[in-house]
Amino acid sequence: MGIRLLARELNLSIGTVSRALNNRPDVNDDTRARVKEAARRTGYVPDQSGRSLRKGRTGIVAVVIPTAGAGAQTDGGLFALLEGCRRGLREVELDLVVLFSGPDEDALECLRRIVSRRIADAVIINHTTACDPRLAYLRASGVEHVSLGRSAGCAPESWVDFDFEFAAAESARLFLRAGHRRFALALSEPRMNYEDLLVEAFRGELARQGVPTEAAVVLRTLGARLTAEGRAAFTDAAAPTAVLAGHEGIAAGLYGDLAELGLRVGRDVALVSTSPIVDNRMLSPRLTHFDTDLDAAGAALAERLIAVLPERGVPRRTPPPALIPLRLVTQASHFATAAVAPV
Numbered sequence: 305m306g307i308r309l310l311a312r313e314l315n316l317s318i319g320t321v322s323r324a325l326n327n328r329p330d331v332n333d334d335t336r337a338r339v340k341e342a343a344r345r346t347g348y349v350p351d352q353s354g355r356s357l358r359k360g361r362t363g364i365v366a367v368v369i370p371t372a373g374a375g376a377q378t379d380g381g382l383f384a385l386l387e388g389c390r391r392g393l394r395e396v397e398l399d400l401v402v403l404f405s406g407p408d409e410d411a412l413e414c415l416r417r418i419v420s421r422r423i424a425d426a427v428i429i430n431h432t433t434a435c436d437p438r439l440a441y442l443r444a445s446g447v448e449h450v451s452l453g454r455s456a457g458c459a460p461e462s463w464v465d466f467d468f469e470f471a472a473a474e475s476a477r478l479f480l481r482a483g484h485r486r487f488a489l490a491l492s493e494p495r496m497n498y499e500d501l502l503v504e505a506f507r508g509e510l511a512r513q514g515v516p517t518e519a520a521v522v523l524r525t526l527g528a529r530l531t532a533e534g535r536a537a538f539t540d541a542a543a544p545t546a547v548l549a550g551h552e553g554i555a556a557g558l559y560g561d562l563a564e565l566g567l568r569v570g571r572d573v574a575l576v577s578t579s580p581i582v583d584n585r586m587l588s589p590r591l592t593h594f595d596t597d598l599d600a601a602g603a604a605l606a607e608r609l610i611a612v613l614p615e616r617g618v619p620r621r622t623p624p625p626a627l628i629p630l631r632l633v634t635q636a637s638h639f640a641t642a643a644v645a646p647v
Contacts, residue, residue: 310348314339336570337628349520364608365393366424367452368403381579381598382430385452389428389609392410396564396610398425412437412551419447426609428452432497447611451606454625455497462612464605464626468498471578471630472548476520478632479546479574480513482641487520488537488544490530490554498551502578506548528553530561538573545640546574552581555591555637574611574640589636601628 311321316339324331324339331339342348367386383603390400401424405414414425415438425448429438439458442449451454451463481489483498489506491499518523521544530538530553535542549555555577559569568603569575577593584590605624 307348310339310342310346313346314342329468337479339507355556361425363397364399364401364402364424365426365601366403366418367430368405368411368418370411371406381582381596383604384598385605388599389605392603392606393609394608397646398613412441415441419445424519426450426613428605428609429563433495434497434500435496448609450608450612452605453496453498454501456500462623462625464601464608464628465498466596466601466628467630468501468578469505471632472502473509474594474632475548475576475578476506476513477507478638479548479577480510480515482546482574482638484546484574485515485519486542486544486546486614488493488523488547489520489550490523490525490534490547490558491550492528492554493524495524495534502548502550525557527553528557530558535561535565538562538567544573547576549575549577551579552577552591552593555593556581556587559587567645570637575637578630584635587637589639592635593633594636595631595633596630601626604628621636 307318307321314321316335320331320335320341323337325343328337369382386400386402391401399462403423405411411465418424419442427442427447427449428451429436429442429449430452431539432439432451432455435457436451436455437460439449439451439455443459449462451461452465454465455461456462470618476487485643487506487510489499489503491502503520503522507520510520511517521537523537524531525534533647547558549558555575558573558575562569562573567573577591580593580595581587581591584593608623608626611623
C-alpha cells in the first residue's frame with residue numbers, strides 16, 4: 305500500500321499522514337497513533353528512495369571492513385562493538401550498513417567508490433594509519449565521518465579509540481616485575497596507528513624503570529603469523545622472553561609459531577594480548593589479555609555519528625574524542641619468568 309491509499313483509508317491528507325509517520329510536532333497524538341497503527345496493520349513501508357531524494361538523506365551510516373589482514377578474521381570484538389553502535393543509531397532511525405573491502409583493493413579507492421555512489425550519510429573509518437589519507441579525503445569531500453581509532457599527524461577529528469597506552473605500560477610493568485629484560489612487540493603488517501602508540505608507551509615505561517628502550521624489539525607479522533625474521537629472533541642468544549601481541553589473532557598465532565620452535569607460552573615465553581580472544585578455552589595456557597566494554601565503545605561511536613549529522617534544524621556538532629578504558633585480565637600465558645626463559 306502506498307501513502308495515497310493509506311491517507312484515503314484514514315480520510316486524512318497525504319501531508320498529515322507523512323508528518324505523523326515522521327513524528328512531526330504539528331500532528332496531535334491521537335492522529336499520530338491512528339496513522340501508525342494503520343501503517344502497521346496494512347504493512348505500509350515508506351518509499352525510502354523517494355524520501356532520500358526529498359530530504360537529501362539516506363538514513364544510513366556505512367562502515368568498511370577488510371576481509372583480510374589485521375582486523376578481519378582476527379578482530380573478534382569489532383562486530384560486538386558495531387552491534388552497540390547499531391543499537392544507538394536505531395534510536396534515531398539510522399541504519400548501520402557493513403561493507404567489505406578485499407585484499408586486492410586500495411582502502412582509499414574503495415572509500416572513494418562508496419562515497420561517489422552516495423550510499424550513506426556518514427562513514428565510519430576504522431583500522432586507521434598515521435596521517436590516514438582517507439580522513440583527508442573525507443574532509444575535503446565534505447563527507448561526515450567518525451573514526452574508530454586515532455590518526456597521528458591529522459587535523460583533530462571526532463574519534464573513538466581504546467587506551468592502548470595504558471595497555472602497553474601495564475604490560476611492561478607486568479613483565480618487569482617478573483624479571484624480564486628482553487621484550488618483543490608482535491605487531492601487524494601493514495602498520496596501524498595504534499601500534500605506534502603501543503611501541504611508544506611500552507618503551508616509555510621501560511625508560512621510566514631504567515631499562516634501555518632498545519630492549520623492546522618490534523616483530524612484524526603477516527597473516528597473524530611470525531615471519532622468518534620473527535622466528536629467527538626467538539632462536540637468537542638474546543631472544544625475547546616476554547611478548548606483547550598487538551591483537552588476539554597475533555597472540556593465538558604465537559602459540560603455534562613458538563611451539564614449532566620448541567618453546568611453550570607461559571613456560572618459556574610470557575605473552576599478553578592487547579585485546580581479548582573470542583574463546584579463550586581454545587588456548588592452553590589461557591591468554592592474559594586486556595578487555596573492555598565494547599557496548600560502551602559502540603554507543604560512543606553512535607553518539608558521535610548522531611552529533612555530526614544535523615537533523616531538523618539542529619546544527620552539526622563536533623563531539624570530543626572518546627578514549628575507552630582497558631582492563632587487564634590475568635590468566636596464565638604471562639607466567640613465564642626470566643629465570644626459566646630461554647637464554
